[in-house]
Structure formats: C-alpha cells, structure tokens
Amino acid sequence: MRITCPLCGERDRREFYYVGDAVALERPDPDAGDVVWDDYVHNRDNPAGVTRDLWYHESGCAAWVVITRNTVTHEILSTELASKVKEAQS
Amino acid sequence: MADLIAKSPCAGLLPVTHGTTSLSEVEMTTLTSVAPYKGQETGLSDALKAAHGMALPDINRATGKEGARAVWFGQGQVMLIGPSPASSLADHAAVTDQSDAWALVRLEGEAAEDVLARLVPVDLRRAQFKRGHTVRSQLQHMMVSITRTGDNAFLIMAFRSMAKTLVHDLETAMRGVAARGSA
Missing domain, CATH: 3.30.70.1520 (Heterotetrameric sarcosine oxidase)
Structure with missing residues (x-):
C-alpha cells in the first residue's frame, strides 16, 4: 500500500502509523452535553467502503494526515494535512 | 573541574570499506x-x-x-x-x-545507491534524488534523515542512541552489495 504524504510525496505504508477516525478533528463544545460527548468519545462507524481517518507520518516528516480511503478496494482517494483541515474548519 | 573527553557516536565503529563503498563518521559539529x-x-x-x-x-x-x-x-x-x-x-x-543527539555518517561510493536501496523504502537513485535533495524516511526500522551531498555521497543522520544499529545495518547491506561484485 502506498500513501501520498502532502509534504513528502508517495511513500510506503510502513512509514505511517494509523491513529483512528478523523472525527477527532471535530471535538464538540465543552457544554455540548452527554449525548454528543458520548458519541464523540465512543461511537465509531465501521463501513465497508469510504472512510476518513487520521494517520501519522511517524518515520517521515511527522505530519498528521487525513486520509480518505476505501476499505473494500484499498484505494486511497485523497490525503491532506490535518493542520490544513483544522484551519479550514475555523 | 573534570576535563571531559567528547566521544563521538560511532567511535570505534567507523570508518569501514566493503567493495567500492565506504562508510565514515562525520566529524562532530x-x-x-x-x-x-x-x-x-x-x-x-x-x-x-x-x-x-x-x-x-x-x-x-x-x-x-x-x-x-x-x-x-x-x-x-x-x-x-x-x-x-x-x-x-x-x-x-x-x-x-541538538549537537550531541544525532549520529552523522557519510556513505560514499559508486554502489552507495544500491546499498541504500536494500534499506530505505524511497527511490534514492540519482534520476529521482539529486544533489541537494533530502528525505525523512526509514533505514530498516529506524527513522533517519538522508541527504545527497554528492554524485555518489550521502549524509545519513540517526538518533545517537541508534548509532551502533545504524552502522550494523549499513555494513550488512554494504557487504551484500560487495559480494555481488560489479554488475
């Protein structure tokens, strides 16, 4: 599997560490309530298809990367810097 | 006050030569x-x-x-x-x-690319990776910085604590490439 790091270019998957669902970038407001927080902390979908998750370019440039990929075809659809995604949200 | 003697990360390990490739430590800087x-x-x-x-x-x-x-x-x-x-x-x-934190070695020789090809999951051949290009990647399982400093020369940096492993992995690959001879 090859992953294109937005900084380093196309690299082997072994350089990256899987961190989890990219929902971590959408932290709810502290006063959002128990239901929202419970959902944010514990509930994850496990789709056969397109997912969006965070990877860490551990032995490369040390950037956090949001990777959109297909769990069925193993296709990597897009990669972007988590810092850019976060900036775009604010 | 005690007069301390600085010990370089690869002291006692380098330089070595196998075939046409040589590995030496960059003077501490x-x-x-x-x-x-x-x-x-x-x-x-x-x-x-x-x-x-x-x-x-x-x-x-x-x-x-x-x-x-x-x-x-x-x-x-x-x-x-x-x-x-x-x-x-x-x-x-x-x-x-960061002066004492990193081990710096220089890999030189016509087959230096072949040695790195055995260890690093990035294309470091000259057509792709020219003088002045650098990567952060892995050498075996170790995170390193690799920079091409000449036509047949690379600067490789790894954590000081991994100096012995760095030298061991590079030497093993150098021996393997040397054993194949020049193609």
Missing part, C-alpha cells in the same frame, strides 16, 4: 534545530542568508555546503549543521541545540 514560527519562513530565510549564507530549504531539500548546511528535517523543522546559530534566527524561529 554543531547541530541546531530551527523551527520557524507561523508565517516567519521568509524572515527566517533572510536571517539565515545574512548570517550563514544559505536560504531556508524547501520541503525535501537541503541548502548550503559542507561545513554549513541547512537540511529540511520534517514538518516545520530544519536542521542547521555546522555553524553556531546566529542570535537573529531566534527572532523568527524556535532554536534548539
């Missing part, structure tokens, strides 16, 4: 991590040029020359190799001394 503050890249580049004669390197690139080099070292980070950092750099970046 000043290493400084320079991490530009947000939006300060241009100011830092100007300060670097004025103080040390090289621009801030782009991503995956190195600037300067032997004795005074700036190597891109990851997201938002550059390693200054050689000069004592000018105080002007601190106006634009977080400046941290």
Whole structure:
C-alpha cells in the first residue's frame, strides 16, 4: 500500500502509523452535553467502503494526515494535512 | 573541574570499506534545530542568508555546503549543521541545540545507491534524488534523515542512541552489495 504524504510525496505504508477516525478533528463544545460527548468519545462507524481517518507520518516528516480511503478496494482517494483541515474548519 | 573527553557516536565503529563503498563518521559539529514560527519562513530565510549564507530549504531539500548546511528535517523543522546559530534566527524561529543527539555518517561510493536501496523504502537513485535533495524516511526500522551531498555521497543522520544499529545495518547491506561484485 502506498500513501501520498502532502509534504513528502508517495511513500510506503510502513512509514505511517494509523491513529483512528478523523472525527477527532471535530471535538464538540465543552457544554455540548452527554449525548454528543458520548458519541464523540465512543461511537465509531465501521463501513465497508469510504472512510476518513487520521494517520501519522511517524518515520517521515511527522505530519498528521487525513486520509480518505476505501476499505473494500484499498484505494486511497485523497490525503491532506490535518493542520490544513483544522484551519479550514475555523 | 573534570576535563571531559567528547566521544563521538560511532567511535570505534567507523570508518569501514566493503567493495567500492565506504562508510565514515562525520566529524562532530554543531547541530541546531530551527523551527520557524507561523508565517516567519521568509524572515527566517533572510536571517539565515545574512548570517550563514544559505536560504531556508524547501520541503525535501537541503541548502548550503559542507561545513554549513541547512537540511529540511520534517514538518516545520530544519536542521542547521555546522555553524553556531546566529542570535537573529531566534527572532523568527524556535532554536534548539541538538549537537550531541544525532549520529552523522557519510556513505560514499559508486554502489552507495544500491546499498541504500536494500534499506530505505524511497527511490534514492540519482534520476529521482539529486544533489541537494533530502528525505525523512526509514533505514530498516529506524527513522533517519538522508541527504545527497554528492554524485555518489550521502549524509545519513540517526538518533545517537541508534548509532551502533545504524552502522550494523549499513555494513550488512554494504557487504551484500560487495559480494555481488560489479554488475
């Protein structure tokens, strides 16, 4: 599997560490309530298809990367810097 | 006060030669991590040029020359190799001394590319990876910085604590390439 790091270019998957669902970038407001927080902390979908998750370019440039990929075809659809995604949200 | 003797990371291990490839330790020098503050890249580049004669390197690139080099070292980070950092750099970046933290070795020879091809999951052949290009990647399972410093020469940096492993892995690959002879 090859992953294109937005900084380093196309690299082997072994350089990256899987961190989890990219929902971590959408932290709810502290006063959002128990239901929202419970959902944010514990509930994850496990789709056969397109997912969006965070990877860490551990032995490369040390950037956090949001990777959109297909769990069925193993296709990597897009990669972007988590810092850019976060900036775009604010 | 005790008179301390500095011991280099690869003391007693290098230099070695196998076939046409040689591996030697780069003499211990000043290493400084320079991490530009947000939006300060241009100011830092100007300060670097004025103080040390090289621009801030782009991503995956190195600037300067032997004795005074700036190597891109990851997201938002550059390693200054050689000069004592000018105080002007601190106006634009977080400046941290790293002098004793890294082992620096030089891999040289016509087959140096073949040696690295056995260890690093990145294409480092000259057509792709020219002088002044640099990567952060793995050498076996170890995170390293690799910079092409000449047609057949590479600067490889690893954590000082991994110096012995670095030398062992490189030497094993050098022996393997040497055993195949010149194709």
